[in-house]
Amino acid sequence: MEETISLKELLQTLRKRLLLILSITFVAVLVSGIVSFYFLTPIYQSSTQFLVNQAKDDQPVYNPGEIQTNLQLINTYNVIIKSPAILDIVKNTLDLDMTTEQLNSKITVGSQTDSQVVAITVQDADSKMAADIANTTVNVFQREIKEIMNVDNVSILAKAEVNSSPVKPNPYLNIAIATVVGLMAGVGLAFLLEYFDNTVKNEQDIERNLDLPVLGVISIIDTGKVQREISNRAARKRAGGESVV
Structure with a gap:
């Protein structure tokens, strides 16, 4: 079965890994700025x-x-x-x-x-x-x-004159390049992690990976909500019994 990736899936991957992409970009910009301003x-x-x-x-x-x-x-x-x-x-x-x-x-x-x-x-x-x-x-x-x-x-x-402006490094150019490289690295890593992530998360994953039809879906049960509902019903019954007496 030939796998196809839609634009929607690509955007979902980027949104899911957005924090990772921004983190890598921020680190790249920070390192580039520190090196350009303080070490070069x-x-x-x-x-x-x-x-x-x-x-x-x-x-x-x-x-x-x-x-x-x-x-x-x-x-x-x-x-x-x-x-x-x-x-x-x-x-x-x-x-x-x-x-x-x-x-x-x-x-x-x-x-x-x-x-x-x-x-x-x-x-x-x-x-x-x-x-x-x-x-x-x-x-x-x-x-x-x-x-x-x-x-x-x-x-x-x-004659040559003293030039007080350095020709290199150019910190702002280095930061701009680091931003682009950081974004590319972040996006590449995001898609790489998504490619190697073989866990089943929804019914679409079952149909795509196992080529099997989905007969039914079991919803996630919120045990806390169920417990609160039972408590509320018990409270209403007790309140009803007291009023009858």
Whole structure:
């Protein structure tokens, strides 16, 4: 016999397990809020930009061949910026208590397609340190690239500023995600418990599980109500006997 579940049964399952679903969601939101606000370290971000373009007075302002060369150099520059040749100097200049690999993991270098502008973005638990690393990195790169590649086509466009607002974690986003995950987990657990609950609760369960017709139903007897009714009848009989006498 093929089992089918109606929308009404689904809603009844959700209503029956509503307390469980809300409890799981509440716990997920509570844990997410506590971890986000009190345990996760705020991370700050600062960015600086430089332009790859060699200015020459004796050539036109717009030189397609030179621009194409600069665009091809950007990929090489991105690698050089994060190389030990640059980062070791940055680390020593700022007297950083970290390895070159750790410093490398804090720095992101990127540029948009066909753009001569390159951005150096630094993330750190200290907002001022993030700005210092970004500015020092671009300054060291601008100075060292002249000796490494014998070119002078790097111009700093914008210095990194101290950003007092952390970029992560985002507690409210984490709480929103925890709410959705908690609801999904609660609903999933509710249906799982309902699926493994093989107890017989009503006549519909007998017909569905045993494929047998229901001939009759025995109602639940409220013994307390029956006892009160017997007491009331006895009291009325006694009252009637006294009035006759």
